[in-house]
Amino acid sequence: MAKGRDDMDDRKLEILASKYELSMDLLREYHGIFRENGIPASLGGKTPERAERIVMVSTHGYWGDPPPAGVPDTGGQTYYVLEVSKAWAQQGRKVIIVARYFKPYPRVERFARNLWLVRIPAGGDEFVRKEDIYPLVPELAENVVAVSALFGAHAVIGHYADGMTCALETGERLGIPVVAVPHSLGINKVISLRLDPDDPGMWFDRQYNFGTREDFELASLRGADFEIANTPREPTALNKYYGCNFPNVVMPAGAGTAFFDIGGDTRMETLERYDLIPGRYLIYFGRFSEAKNVPGVVRLFGEARRLDPRLMDGVKLVLVGGSPGKPLPEEVSVEKHVVDTIIEYELTSHDIVRLPSQPWSVLAVLAHHCLFYIGMQFVEPFSMGVAEAMAASAPVVISREAGITKWIKDGRDAVVVNPGDPRGGARKLIEIMGKNGALKKIASSGHTLALGTFNWKAIGTQQGEIIDSLCRGEIPGGAAGGSMIRRKREGRAYHRAAFAWRGDPPEIKPRHERAAKGMLPYILKQANNPLREEKRTIVVLGGESGAGKTEIAEYLRYLLRGEKLRGVTISGDAFFRLAPEANHQARLEAYSKGELKQYVGPGEVDLEHLNSILGNAADRSVNEVFVPSDCRRLSSRRYARVPVALAGVDVVFVDLTYGLALKNATLKVFLKSDYRKRIAAVKERNLARDPNQDFDFILMVLEIEHHIIQGLRDQADIIVTSDYKARPR
Numbered sequence: 001m002a003k004g005r006d007d008m009d010d011r012k013l014e015i016l017a018s019k020y021e022l023s024m025d026l027l028r029e030y031h032g033i034f035r036e037n038g039i040p041a042s043l044g045g046k047t048p049e050r051a052e053r054i055v056m057v058s059t060h061g062y063w064g065d066p067p068p069a070g071v072p073d074t075g076g077q078t079y080y081v082l083e084v085s086k087a088w089a090q091q092g093r094k095v096i097i098v099a100r101y102f103k104p105y106p107r108v109e110r111f112a113r114n115l116w117l118v119r120i121p122a123g124g125d126e127f128v129r130k131e132d133i134y135p136l137v138p139e140l141a142e143n144v145v146a147v148s149a150l151f152g153a154h155a156v157i158g159h160y161a162d163g164m165t166c167a168l169e170t171g172e173r174l175g176i177p178v179v180a181v182p183h184s185l186g187i188n189k190v191i192s193l194r195l196d197p198d199d200p201g202m203w204f205d206r207q208y209n210f211g212t213r214e215d216f217e218l219a220s221l222r223g224a225d226f227e228i229a230n231t232p233r234e235p236t237a238l239n240k241y242y243g244c245n246f247p248n249v250v251m252p253a254g255a256g257t258a259f260f261d262i263g264g265d266t267r268m269e270t271l272e273r274y275d276l277i278p279g280r281y282l283i284y285f286g287r288f289s290e291a292k293n294v295p296g297v298v299r300l301f302g303e304a305r306r307l308d309p310r311l312m313d314g315v316k317l318v319l320v321g322g323s324p325g326k327p328l329p330e331e332v333s334v335e336k337h338v339v340d341t342i343i344e345y346e347l348t349s350h351d352i353v354r355l356p357s358q359p360w361s362v363l364a365v366l367a368h369h370c371l372f373y374i375g376m377q378f379v380e381p382f383s384m385g386v387a388e389a390m391a392a393s394a395p396v397v398i399s400r401e402a403g404i405t406k407w408i409k410d411g412r413d414a415v416v417v418n419p420g421d422p423r424g425g426a427r428k429l430i431e432i433m434g435k436n437g438a439l440k441k442i443a444s445s446g447h448t449l450a451l452g453t454f455n456w457k458a459i460g461t462q463q464g465e466i467i468d469s470l471c472r473g474e475i476p477g478g479a480a481g482g483s484m485i486r487r488k489r490e491g492r493a494y495h496r497a498a499f500a501w502r503g504d505p506p507e508i509k510p511r512h513e514r515a516a517k518g519m520l521p522y523i524l525k526q527a528n529n530p531l532r533e534e535k536r537t538i539v540v541l542g543g544e545s546g547a548g549k550t551e552i553a554e555y556l557r558y559l560l561r562g563e564k565l566r567g568v569t570i571s572g573d574a575f576f577r578l579a580p581e582a583n584h585q586a587r588l589e590a591y592s593k594g595e596l597k598q599y600v601g602p603g604e605v606d607l608e609h610l611n612s613i614l615g616n617a618a619d620r621s622v623n624e625v626f627v628p629s630d631c632r633r634l635s636s637r638r639y640a641r642v643p644v645a646l647a648g649v650d651v652v653f654v655d656l657t658y659g660l661a662l663k664n665a666t667l668k669v670f671l672k673s674d675y676r677k678r679i680a681a682v683k684e685r686n687l688a689r690d691p692n693q694d695f696d697f698i699l700m701v702l703e704i705e706h707h708i709i710q711g712l713r714d715q716a717d718i719i720v721t722s723d724y725k726a727r728p729r
Helices: 010-020 024-037 076-090 134-151 160-174 186-192 210-223 233-242 269-273 294-307 329-344 360-368 384-391 403-407 422-434 438-453 456-471 510-527 549-563 580-592 607-617 675-689 695-710
Strands: 053-057 094-100 108-112 115-120 155-159 178-181 226-229 248-250 281-285 316-320 352-355 372-374 396-399 415-417 537-543 567-571 624-631 637-645 651-655 667-671 718-720 726-728
Touching (some): 010 024, 024 134, 053 076, 076 094, 076 456, 115 134, 160 210, 178 210, 186 233, 210 637, 226 233, 233 248, 269 360, 294 422, 316 360, 360 384, 384 396, 422 438, 510 718, 510 726, 537 549, 549 567, 567 607, 567 637, 607 624, 607 651, 675 695
Parallel strands (some): 053 094, 094 115, 226 248, 281 316, 281 372, 567 651, 667 718
Antiparallel strands (some): 108 115, 624 637, 718 726
């Protein structure tokens, strides 16, 4: 390829590498990818008044044009990102969508003029579901920063918790506006799934990983310039549960042209292929997740047949969705419940038509000719399938839990039902079917609503205006929830203090729960002390490495929620004067000089700095402190000033080996533990971090630490015994 205006030599790449703390190898890799695929590179510069180059970050899920329907983590969000990006490309803006790479997909696809998909590697070649992607976020973010820097991005938009976190890291490093689009919030899903938000165990459940998701969501929203919410429930929940109020606008998603263009379609071979008669089948298409309540769709169908067998005679139910390959455990569970429900209602394969994921063009035909589209979701941030069905002129039955109901008038544009009452929903369906002309009116009104509201071109135009306003440092029109637009785009990387980002997430065991529950009354006594109304409670946990300090502190943080109190954890490990790898090397050097005992100990930690921060954090009028942090997944990268939000926080936890040496603490907790009694667990943990380390040397360090820590025990207020029971000293 001949060198063009956008080509870059190594000198220009060195400028980017130095300016944005990127490796030359990474920049060279993406420079080659850009050149090979015709993606224009730019050194960037002053942010213009109109965002001409935009990066969309949506790291999880499958991708394509259009994205495959019904596969895990791919439904509405990927289509949303694609269609908004297409609308911007048509406006003449240049757009890159960034997603995670896995086999067998190419690294780059060009979807339209000015629009590219760039897949970035992290965590191997296999698909990773969104609940498990969080440990990969630092690597993903590093790649997003490199792509955005080379592209000369003027703004970055992050989608869902993982994508928003990558976008915030990019905005912090490049100094460009960040827009956060949650698509759904963990707290809303918790409540919609009828889980108990006051149950700490629920937040650490590995199926959903709500705790980490929540940490990244709140960090990203705090650091972003603006939030685009898909439902009014999002900003309401953020205010109610976290006391947060971010600048935002509530906007719908849209439906693709394949659904709008289906009017009058005569391609009956699609229906004939599946033995379907126009107007004689109900349909659901989408992901087979528990939140979508696909068994509820079957129940509504079964109840309708029982209520009016004559009216429902010959009517089938079509279920479309599922992974193209091996189904995920959640899909297997949903399929089992679907089968159980089919048996319960004595339905047969003649009544139920099961189809795998279909192209959007096929879905559009199926929706256009259906009797009703049925959605019974327990939780649904928007419900793009409904917008698409309306665009295809299908009558719609939709759960009241779907965010799209904000724009729908029940009985006029669609039939809104309670997902927990399939019989009641079936009654409403039968009633509409029995009224002459009612179906046609609902279908027509829904189609008109889709044309005026769920149109990607209009949505893209409005979102483009929002981003342009942010580039100019202005408040976007129609914004609610706050008026502060960041003009200094640094020091907002709240995510860097999250344990998932740091690379050492807590793994809660029953013993940690036992200790935390035993400590809770002592903490509540301090936190609820009327004489301390203007002070936060500072709880320091000290003890040997691997004793469970972090795990107990994090479990306590969630226990406090049941008491209507909020906690935050500051990692004491971040206050070691050197990053983990550098400190390990320093210990080896000290050992070679025969000075290991003199080196290991509280002197390795900047206790004075931490004491100063805790002194400020104890003051309730202080809403933010800055702490050092690091990231193991990025070669133990260190950050000097990471913001920690304290507004609304009642208790600050600190987990630190030598924590009992701190002065500014309300309660000091000593974990009675002896590393010699858990050698196997200590070895497993340390070798998991670094398989090549000399474990015999680690044991020498632990022995030195053990004797130092025992000498601090008398400074504790609370002792956690070796069987993890808490008692006052």
